[in-house]
Amino acid sequence: MSRLLEGRVAIVTGAGRGIGRAHALELARQGAKVVVNDFGVSLAGEKADSPADDVVAEIEELGGEAVANGADVADFxxxxxxxxxxxDTFGGLDVLVNNAGFVRDRMLVNTSEEEWDAVIRVHLKGHFAPLRHAGAYWRTEFKEGRPRAARVINTSSGAGLQGSIGQATYSAAKAGIAGLTLVAAAELGRYGVTVNAIAPVARTRMTEGAFDTSAMALPEDNAPIVAWLASEDAAGVTGRVFEIDGGQICLEQGWTHGPRNDRGKRWEATEVGEAIRALIAEGANPEPVYGT
Structure with a gap:
């Protein structure tokens, strides 16, 4: 039986543990050659040993091909x-799975500037930098007559889509990733590249300790959806965000234009309140922020 990703080359960031590790293993099972990236950090983002070599060994035991990479993905x-x-190692690049990240949960008024900068850097810039360089490569390949059916899978979160109490920084970063996904899909589509994002629900070291995770899905439950999105069969699916919770896939709708009131001229400040209250009454109620 032909495997879904036979002969394709993939990078998975933050692939040493948890969800990233599960992605790397599943992509390899489906035939991809994998660059296993892991900078090696603690849950709080402090430097620690990288388990990337261990994941490479697991892939090789499966009969696959992989190489370890220790890059800081937020370093351009x-x-x-x-x-x-x-x-250089595998002759090209077809798939980029941006997954690396960490948390420093704080209520907004307790968040330090250092904590804000660190989380935004790793999550948001850590998506931008690999995507920027991969996108430039795919554009060059396209212009030189060697188009690749390239795929990008970013990692957002329910915290970024609905918000999460005590996670203002993380929520802002993950919301930014969803926005980045939409723009990248529009800009890179002309080169044959699709760009989607997932919002995975899973029991990992990022969720354990924050609340009861005993009933949560496993990291491996997200990997088959990522494998399909990484395949050539996923052509035409782009600019989408999928929440994955065990066996459930939910297509997130995101921001859409709702009710509107066009006065035809500049508003008077005293008239705005009545107009806005009418629009809110007409529109759908927003989903509650997690933790409220």
Whole structure:
């Protein structure tokens, strides 16, 4: 039986543990050659040993091909080198799975500037930098007559889509990733690249300890959806965000234009309140923020 990703080359960031590790293993099972990226950090983002080599060994035990990478994905030059490593080692790049991240949960008024900067850097810039370099490669390949059926799968979160109490920084970063996904899909589509995002629900070291995770899905439950989105069969599916919770896939709708009131001229401040209250009454109620 032909495997879904036979011969394709993939990078998975933050692939040493948890959801990223599950992605890397599943992509390899489906025939992909995988660059297993893991910078090696603690849950709070402090430097620690990277388990990337262990995941590479697991893939090789499965009969697959993989190589470890220790880049800091939020470092622009290291991200470029990671993309180049895939090209030099396996002859190209077809799939980028942006997954790396960590949390520093705080109520908004207790969040330090350092905590804000660190989380935004790793999640948001850590998506931008690899995507920027991979996208440039795919654009060049297209212009030189070697188009690739390239796929990007970003990692957002329910916290970024609905919000989460005590996670203002993380929520802002994950919301930014959803927005980045929409723009990248529109800009890179002309080169044959699709860009989607998932919002995975899983029991990982990022969720354990924050609340009871005993009934949560496993990291492996997200991987088959990522494998399909990474395949050539997923052509035409782009600019979408999918929440995955065990066996459930939910297509997130995101921001849409709702009710409107066009006065035809500049509003008077004293008239705005009545107009806005009427629009709110006509529109749908927003989903509650997690934790409220």
């Amino acid at each position: 030059e290291q991200a470029a080198a990671m993309v180049q490593q895939a090209i």
